[in-house]
Amino acid sequence: MSRADGAVLAERVGRAGARTGYQAVLDWLNAWGIETVSGVTGGGVIHFLSHMEAWDAGGVAAGGGPRLFNLGEYSAGFVPLGGFLATGKVGACVATTGAATKLLACGLSDAKMHDIPAVYIVPVSARRNEALCPLQDSSSRGNNAVAALEAELPGGVFVLDDPVSVEWRLSEAGRRLARSKPVVLVLEHGALARPAVPLAPQPAEADDDPEADVDGFAARFVRACEGRRVVILAGEELARFEGSGAATTRLCELLGAPMVWSLNGANGTERGNPYGFGYISFGGNDRALQLWRDLGPDDVLLVLGACPDEYTVSLQDFAAGDTFLATALDDGYGQHGGSFRHRARGRFEQVTAPLDRVLRGLIRMVERRRPGNVRSAPAPADLNVRRPEPPSPGCVDFADLLRRLDGRWPENTVGFDDVCLSYKDRPFVTQRAHPNARFFSLYRGSAMGNVLGLACGAKLASPRSHVVAFTGDGCFRLFAGGLGEASGLGILLFVLDNASYGIVEQGVPTIIPGLDRARRHTDLVRLDYAAMARACGWEASELTPGLETLDAVLDAHWRGGGRSHLVRVPIDPTQLLGANPRAHNL
Numbered sequence: 001m002s003r004a005d006g007a008v009l010a011e012r013v014g015r016a017g018a019r020t021g022y023q024a025v026l027d028w029l030n031a032w033g034i035e036t037v038s039g040v041t042g043g044g045v046i047h048f049l050s051h052m053e054a055w056d057a058g059g060v061a062a063g064g065g066p067r068l069f070n071l072g073e074y075s076a077g078f079v080p081l082g083g084f085l086a087t088g089k090v091g092a093c094v095a096t097t098g099a100a101t102k103l104l105a106c107g108l109s110d111a112k113m114h115d116i117p118a119v120y121i122v123p124v125s126a127r128r129n130e131a132l133c134p135l136q137d138s139s140s141r142g143n144n145a146v147a148a149l150e151a152e153l154p155g156g157v158f159v160l161d162d163p164v165s166v167e168w169r170l171s172e173a174g175r176r177l178a179r180s181k182p183v184v185l186v187l188e189h190g191a192l193a194r195p196a197v198p199l200a201p202q203p204a205e206a207d208d209d210p211e212a213d214v215d216g217f218a219a220r221f222v223r224a225c226e227g228r229r230v231v232i233l234a235g236e237e238l239a240r241f242e243g244s245g246a247a248t249t250r251l252c253e254l255l256g257a258p259m260v261w262s263l264n265g266a267n268g269t270e271r272g273n274p275y276g277f278g279y280i281s282f283g284g285n286d287r288a289l290q291l292w293r294d295l296g297p298d299d300v301l302l303v304l305g306a307c308p309d310e311y312t313v314s315l316q317d318f319a320a321g322d323t324f325l326a327t328a329l330d331d332g333y334g335q336h337g338g339s340f341r342h343r344a345r346g347r348f349e350q351v352t353a354p355l356d357r358v359l360r361g362l363i364r365m366v367e368r369r370r371p372g373n374v375r376s377a378p379a380p381a382d383l384n385v386r387r388p389e390p391p392s393p394g395c396v397d398f399a400d401l402l403r404r405l406d407g408r409w410p411e412n413t414v415g416f417d418d419v420c421l422s423y424k425d426r427p428f429v430t431q432r433a434h435p436n437a438r439f440f441s442l443y444r445g446s447a448m449g450n451v452l453g454l455a456c457g458a459k460l461a462s463p464r465s466h467v468v469a470f471t472g473d474g475c476f477r478l479f480a481g482g483l484g485e486a487s488g489l490g491i492l493l494f495v496l497d498n499a500s501y502g503i504v505e506q507g508v509p510t511i512i513p514g515l516d517r518a519r520r521h522t523d524l525v526r527l528d529y530a531a532m533a534r535a536c537g538w539e540a541s542e543l544t545p546g547l548e549t550l551d552a553v554l555d556a557h558w559r560g561g562g563r564s565h566l567v568r569v570p571i572d573p574t575q576l577l578g579a580n581p582r583a584h585n586l
């Protein structure tokens, strides 16, 4: 800091009283509604964390600020994402310099690629030690952490290394959060231990662009529908506002328009929608895939909050003659220059506005104009044609388990599928959204082992939710060390035990036909997952191949005293349920 800056600081701080940069950071976290920060302490963050109380079940911090939930960095990086998906609230996580920063940042990739606002807090080593080979050197001579983070998140890394600008930078970070983008706050102890020039913290609020021409968009859509078939694609943005299910059903019924959905987009639809044809692409349903394959120049496609990512459209573009796309994100993942135009083969129009407003506008316009579009027949009850084979003896039929569970989810269930067979097979088997349960997977980053952090985040943000997670025995290895800290949260965790990187094993014959088993590298050592969980303070059960004990296990968990519960499920890695079109892209 220059002498002149120092004088400005002294003068302005003098007026407002001495509040350090650290306290300013905490005030801003508070202003963003952040009650818990997850992660691990260490040299670079001891000072910052000394301002925080430890999280404990049931309590709130005496001083009202955020509390620290101790959880290994890899899982901690997913905690804000689980909290956001469960509640729509912004969350935060923290790690120290070095490997800790890299571990935390695995979740950051998914926050970016799923357009989730979340705060990642990491320190840098002291600038005065830059040439002195400090431990966990984060300068350009060391792991170059800030440049690496900025490379992934251009404009989203806020280095808090100057008492004069700390609060301005925090306010800028808040504006990015309001645009559904994650931010990294980089702590520099020398600056933050000093008084900061104050700026009153503001809650992060999105600008609702009143200029967005929703009515014009709706009118042009209705005009384009005349005499043509209309197909609707529901995407994950729909899951982010109340009432999207009822609104999409109403629109489908008014238009007689079939609807398909992405993995998370299902949460913006209703099971009872007669025009719901199912998931497309990864884990897709036969009827939905047929409909999507048939889409051509004569059709009108309405895309509601969906991104044409690989697991939704398998690297293909929108094939309709006219594509109308609504998104609430002004520069969301997958857009180019604020638009998805580059992904449409035919004519294209996009409106960027809150999706509840767009849906209301569309419904109003369709009700008023009653377009003469070609109406489709409702969907059949079963959206699949293919009949999967049963598993080998001694294994649970995974399809049967998913269907049985589908009949049991209590109200207010939030579920997460890890990067394992469940994120492919659940959509295929369950076909439609559940009235009591929302299921999410962070498939764009596809980071194995994300569900412990996601489940912790959901429980911390919404303790009354029933939180369930599905993981593979391979994924489990990435978070097993964090089970102890999560033991008191009441999470229900199914571990799919197939002694295999099963989803890879299933894909290899398509990717390299005839590849020798010894060169697949998919075998895993079988472990006693139930014993591991018990040793970490969890309840644990094992399902029998006939699922005779399933109901008792579920009842015991939901009636129980709030301990987390691991359920081992012996499954067959070769039982083929959902399709994996990505195997054809490799």
Ligand SMILES: Cc1ncc(C[n+]2csc(CCOP(=O)(O)OP(=O)(O)O)c2C)c(N)n1
Pocket (backbone or CB within 6 Å): 419, 420, 421, 422, 446, 447, 448, 471, 472, 473, 474, 475, 476, 496, 498, 500, 501, 502, 503, 504, 573
């Ligand atoms: C951290 C990470 N490593 C590797 C991969 C590649 N990968 C994707 S799925 C998978 C296998 C998952 O195995 P498991 O957790 O046992 O689940 P299963 O498919 O057997 O149900 C692998 C190795 C990945 N996505 N993420």
Ligand SMILES: [Mg+2]
Pocket (backbone or CB within 6 Å): 472, 473, 474, 496, 497, 498, 499, 500, 501, 502
């Ligand atoms: Mg496995």
